[in-house]
Amino acid sequence: MRVDLEVNGERRTADDVWAGESLLYLLRERLGLPGSKNACEQGECGSCTVYLDGVSVCACLVAAGQAQERSVRTVEGLSTKDGMDPVQRAFVAAGAVQCGFCTPGLVMATHDLLRRNPRPSDPEIREALAGNLCRCTGYEMILDAVRGAAGEMAAS
Numbered sequence: 001m002r003v004d005l006e007v008n009g010e011r012r013t014a015d016d017v018w019a020g021e022s023l024l025y026l027l028r029e030r031l032g033l034p035g036s037k038n039a040c041e042q043g044e045c046g047s048c049t050v051y052l053d054g055v056s057v058c059a060c061l062v063a064a065g066q067a068q069e070r071s072v073r074t075v076e077g078l079s080t081k082d083g084m085d086p087v088q089r090a091f092v093a094a095g096a097v098q099c100g101f102c103t104p105g106l107v108m109a110t111h112d113l114l115r116r117n118p119r120p121s122d123p124e125i126r127e128a129l130a131g132n133l134c135r136c137t138g139y140e141m142i143l144d145a146v147r148g149a150a151g152e153m154a155a156s
């Protein structure tokens with residue numbers, strides 16, 4: 001099967017996609033975009049979070065064929081020619097990255113939260129990120145990063 005889609009603003013094509021292949025596999029293994037991580041492949045950890053037509057999804061739970069003629073935005077697509085997205089900068093500044101495996105998914109989930117709710121309370125942050133697991137940080141630095149990103153975006 002051939003899949004034609006838009007990824008991070010570019011037209012992309014993948015050939016020989018097999019019927020059970022996930023969007024995550026297509027992105028990482030066929031299109032050379034390893035930012036979305038593959039940790040559980042069961043929708044449990046959030047490390048593979050991407051936007052599909054602007055909606056946050058776990059790419060491991062989406063069949064590659066479902067992305068036909070649709071738009072995908074990955075963590076690689078958050079940064080621009082001017083540099084990192086404020087959320088990416090905030091994660092670095094807060095030291096919220098240790099092994100980094102959870103980070104792309106958390107960055108995407110935070111980006112999604114802040115576009116819907118620019119000034120989230122701590123309970124709202126915890127609820128929004130509940131589907132994203134981190135084994136390293138204890139989450140406090142991640143909360144700091146989300147608060148920092150919200151503050152930077154409010155000031156800009």
Ligand code: FES
Pocket residue numbers: 037038039040041042043044045046047048049058059060061
């Ligand atoms: S790899 Fe997709 S949710 Fe864990």
Ligand code: FES
Pocket residue numbers: 096097098099100101102103133134135136137
């Ligand atoms: S930084 Fe290692 S899993 Fe979150």
